[in-house]
Amino acid sequence: GQNIDQPTEMTATEGAIVQINCTYQTSGFNGLFWYQQHAGEAPTFLSYNVLDGLEEKGRFSSFLSRSKGYSYLLLKELQMKDSASYLCAVREPTGGGNKLTFGTGTQLKVEL
């Protein structure tokens, strides 16, 4: 079966750094996505890792270890607008062209 775990909630201070962890156990693996989702809106793409290592994209970085089934999203220089839910999703190679299996999301609250 598929199992993707991430913390339910996190709180951090404006200007600080926060790391959101994700562990996964899936029947197949073809990459891992991180999405940001504000309440009532669609998930928006943040990062994608398919090989081990760190991918950096501005204030956001994402790390993957396939052998450990582990990823994290690192957000630097936090801003109030970063308050949102962060979704970890594994891309599984299926006959249907790669469906995504999502974790429950981590609700991040950025405080002054």
Place this chain on the structure above:
Amino acid sequence: EPEVTQTPSHQVTQMGQEVILRCVPISNHLYFYWYRQILGQKVEFLVSFYNNEISEKSEIFDDQFSVERPDGSNFTLKIRSTKLEDSAMYFCARLLQGADGYTFGSGTRLTVV
């Protein structure tokens, strides 16, 4: 400007009624997907659609659901007889080549009363 437009943005329907949700991709995508998200829960895969055929579906996608691409452009999800538990956000998604190619539409909020 979203690359994938969904209509309507919000639909309220009575239990037992049929609803059709629409997705209009701008460019010529090959793979389409429907996902749903019940309020407060995770995003769940419903169905994938390739070359005008269903290529995979989840256990959620039962006989009450169907998908079509009737005119080669719009991509529709039909729920034949809605139930209260069908209330959710429904997202279509498209897949292109490239790392960021998996993009979601703006979503339709379906409320069944």
